[in-house]
Amino acid sequence: MKRNSYKFLYKVLLAGALMSSFSCQKLMDVKPEDQVDIANHYQTIYDANAAVIGIYGQLQGIADRYIVLNELRADLMSPTANADQYLRQLNTFSVTPDNPWADPKPFYKIILNCNDALKNFDIMLASSKLTQADYNERYADVNAMRCFLYLQLGMHWGSVPYVTDPLETVDALKDANKFPKISFNDLLDKLIASMVSRSLQDYSSTNITGSTSTSLNTTVDGYPTNLFFVNKRCLLADLYLWKGNYNAAATLYRYVSDTGYRNIAGAGDAGYWQYKANWGVFLITYNRAGDESSFLDDNTNKSGWRAIFGNPVQGTDTGSEWIWTIPFDRNFAPVNPFIDLFSNQGGRYLLTSSKLALNTWATQTQANGFVGDARAKISVRTINGQPVIAKPLYYYLNESTLIPTNVLQRQGRWLLYRGSALNLRFAEAACRDNQVKVAYALTNVGVKGVYNGVFPGTGTVPSDVTNIMQTMAPAPYDMDAREGQVPYYRSPWYRQIGTRTRANMPNLPATLFQNNDVTGMENAIVDEDAAELAFEGYRWGDLLRISLRRNDMSFLADKVYNKLVSEGNASASTARAKIMSTNGAYLPFNL
Template identity: 35%
Template structure:
């Protein structure tokens, strides 16, 4: 529900009073959307499982390998939940042991830790886990019950650790773990997996019929400025059937961690009532001012918005995809927790802050097979292509491994399209007047978080992105409140002609109250 408190989502006349008050930041303890109890119920289940895994290992009821997988997975899930709680409440009790009775709960009252206190503890815990590997061939994810692959439903542990580092402003460490995930299948013997897994792959599409077999926004050959020539397979990210990380279909090349919902299975999609019931919608400000920008051929709007994320009335449709895989199941939407485009944008944010703004700019725009990495000799002629397109300062000075990508033909990053490039959006260029690298970094950071809003809208990222940047600006002595409120959130309320929430320069005013 933090998405509603940001700038991309708004209430409709069908919204409940509780949603309206949440939108206005007029919160009291009776509002069901404010209570942290359900989060802590899951945390307590995690704590109970972790304690029992320790006991089962000691009693030889689990092998070491079985323990390592289970303990790491539940531990990472608990850590991810705490990160969400920090985004919502700002400071929370950190409970790591199972609670059995009321007296156990009482001792934690008032013992809340803010992000500066808790993030280092969460990072240390994640680094202590027995394994950060994903489940690919583990017995835990064998089989496809009701037609659903299990492996994408499990937490991506390296992504969680990377996010923790990013929130804690440890940019090199964040870039390292994001790069590890981006490098999935870089050494695979399967050419499709090696060149497309989490690469934001795109290729020139010149056909006069059909559509590309990958996710992109393109125009049919000969109809570059014709609305009827628009081909949008990007929107299928949210409607294609679920798949396994072991496969080479396009869904597995984009989706990293997600939960499919099914009308015939519990739990049903919790977003249906909110979105398909038209209680929440895309904000008028976002539809007009953000997605209303033209594509690079002057097509009048960003196709990731209308027709993909919402319809003409603003009804949010990202969660409405339906597929019938078998008589036992009828898939109805996803909870998309992380996917490749978000990974690239988070990596770009970290790499930018780590001192590689041009590399970050490439991932934001048209990818890394870029003119900067087509190296010139002192006489102005170019090095051969087999000496170019490896990120660095020259063919003889590649970047360190965490910032090194090989885009030579036919290597793994050759067809990386960039986030905006894949969506047929124009390049966002560094403006004139940026005289230092720090100027470029600070300017580019805001472009990256803006692009994340366009690409990842309604996927649960917007509020945390805005608050993360705002807190960072405050730490640097810059005006984080102005960025959060004046430059972003307030515009939604101004466009809707309703009073804006009472956020202030005090960071705690940005968060929901934590009712114990």
Template identity: 25%
Template sequence: MKNTTVRYLCLGVMLLGLPMFSCSDYFEPSQDLIQEREEHYNSFDKVRRATVGVYAGFQNLVEPMVVMGGLRADLMTTTRNLDADLREIESLKVSKGNPYASPRPFYDVILNCNDALANMEKSLDDPRMTERQYAAFEAEFKTVRAWTYFQLAQMYKEVPVITGAVNGFFPGYEPERYDFPKMVNWLIEEMIWANEQPILEWTTKDDSGKEILQPWRKVFINRNAFLGELFLTIGEYREASSLFRKCIIDDGGGDENEEHKCNLESGVSNWENHWKRVNDGDSRLEHISTIPFDRTKNQTHDLLRLFSNSSIYDYLLKPSTLAVNIWESQRPAESIFPDGDRYRGEDVSYSVFDIDTVVSKYGARDAVFAIYRAADVHLLLAEAENRMSNTDIALGILNSKLNDSPLTDGIRGRVRLKHVTMDALKERYSGIDNEVELVEQALIEERALELAFEGRRWNDLVRFAYRAGKPEWLAKRVASKFRGKDPMKASELEAKLLNVSEWRLHMPELDILEKESSN
């Protein structure tokens, strides 16, 4: 009897022809991959292929992450083309069956990880599966599972936690449900262990037969960045800062290497290529952990259907007026740099076609999607430093440099924007006296400028508002995108968001276990 989890894994392996790789028969698996469960993990190669299958499942997460992470927040809104499911999400009134809010694709990834973790011990009979390799595989599956659970925990009030293989469940099994604090604490425990394990390093043969290392680290979730984000979430800022620095400096090849460093070279020439390629040219310097697509292997996402106003697409989502205004306010004539913010904003983050404002970051159906990239991790580091009252360090990262690395030019420095000063912040936010809070305002706005439409915004707003104990700040911010066009809706949404319990959704009833075990 075949198992559907195995079917998902094998399908994922066959689809994942990652565009940054070359000379690899590895991505052309033979038909004997479809096999009985007891044979699926009994060798090094089969566990390795299962890892590829798990990461292939990430491609199905991009659309819900972009929609759920953007449409509930302030920078994205619906268009004149009515879509009931998207209007529900924007109004925070999600009904059962809304496809954008379904946990199903996330649990597909989780259950595949569980299946591998429960069965991969069989591979120890293969002499190529050393203890070090085994630990690296185990850590990778646990990292993927933890990251996926973290995405669910940011969407839903309570998340059913399943850690066993499907064939180990008994009739009537009900998994325990974790709220957000319990989930994050558990994930930290999981990731502390995983982060102490070896990183997977795979080799393949080039055209001449020479063994070469495959650059999988651009696909694998960066453990330092993820664990740092978890610590940041619970207010353990020193640990978070240390991990973000490791991601930037150590994982980026050392302080003399340009990768992960947010330097001028990583953005000046072809900024838009960050969403077209992963392991080539400037984009190699920016990407840390990425979900790639390749249309030549029928790997595409649905973001163009949602965002493009071309006649062949639906044009259902667009940048809010607030988002456009934020970018336009960052292009001062007195800029200390020569050519202003032409690496973000109009014609890069968004474009105007005819009368329509269009999200343009994803200009192709196989545009890559960043889980972590250099600018994001730098801003997370600045956030951690600021919360430790190191406001000068935070502003330095924002403006011009990270002291640990001579190759870092700062988030604003590399896109040639005027530096943010404490005096300017005090003038702009006259009602705030605390310097940490002032810098926090600058950081949340910079994350809007840099990371709009990348699935981060809603979680950013929740994190900042919850930490400050100011639900009214989040409520006003989100409602502001409706004030001009629909004041009644703005008022209704603001009132709803004053209630912290409305910030996450009720998860729909799960039929995952029944479907997975039915075969």
């Protein structure tokens, strides 16, 4: 890590947003300097922890960039009248070289710090300043971060330089002879190889969180740090999904899906809840049947879907959905960037939901006959007469009034990966691995609902469930959802109901799996991604991945075109043509 980067690192440590096992008071005694002698660092395990934490702290600095690039360039988000020319350029695929959002350097700055830390971890291991186990864990956390950042670079810029050597500055990458750009496809190969060789080495098979280190897993200012780190298996699974190795992806998604059952089965139903899109928590639900006004809409009631995004307590319930999340504390830097992006109260209100997204939600019908997908009520709120993307704002707005308690207190939470994303990507991998019925179950009504001898609502379930309510499919698709009372037993998938049923949405057509309709099921998964995961940073990757897989960029281009047309944007046809041109979906790469 460059010597002057320690000033930022210590600021992150002092902020308390991400902490090592140092006590708060000891950290408060550290005085950051512009130049720090590198010889004084990487001497102990605590120095290694500081490097890991500093790098993850730097990720907070590009949270706005991550959301903007992954959502605004897709079909669910649009600029408001307050947005400047650069955000509008992203929206219409007319990016100029000076557009700050299209600058890859912020990603590379963190990558170079990753490279420097990994080099020094090697030195510490060789000099016995780190044990092999401590080295493996810290190397894995930093290497996974580097792979995550490179995946983002590939998704948005296509061909990029891939460098794992420590460099003094990003400017060194301008030498194309030393650091040539490689294709996105080749980049995926390198990232997978890196993850397989190092990031899962000596990684605890029973660990729930991203990091196994007891000194990195702690609680600071009320924030448990155990979910601050990239979940390595989810990341590797995503890389396999991009590459088209669907069985390998599904194997890892399945492993993470079974985390709760594997780790805490027998401790009540909590072991069956985790990462399963289950019927116990986070439902679109109503307190009174047939009464639409009784919609459950608050931050803390675990039964309601809104609590995914607003529950202030890290515990068993939120832990059943949250996989990777980083808080923005109201008292410490860096400042939560989502307030400025989305809020029209104390923020700049630069971005909002596209009309296409709102119209799509509005034309759906819930399982109980109510009009509209109710997830829209949580995802987008009408505040002061304007549609406001609310998912990132529930820690900032008053739970009842939706008015900030204090516009200067900008607390929030960046939810980078959650159970529903895991569930839907598992479904996507299964679908492409010719397990369409499994994909249908994961997306729609759960294993029990699909493999019960009859299609839901069309007949009587047999009393003998010995050979039903389980997939009878080869691993990793061999899910068992049986339950019984006499004798009492519970199978690992008995609570899983799929994201659509959890959201009170009706069954998708059974013909999708009856006809083994891979493309139709995949389209349904992408539509469900939009409804469930809107504005969370997944959308660009989902659309691009499908387009590349099908060798058909019109899949992406048409969705962007339809967004722009629905808003009367005269650039709709030009944007579509740009995406359809060779490498036109990618941003111009300028260092």
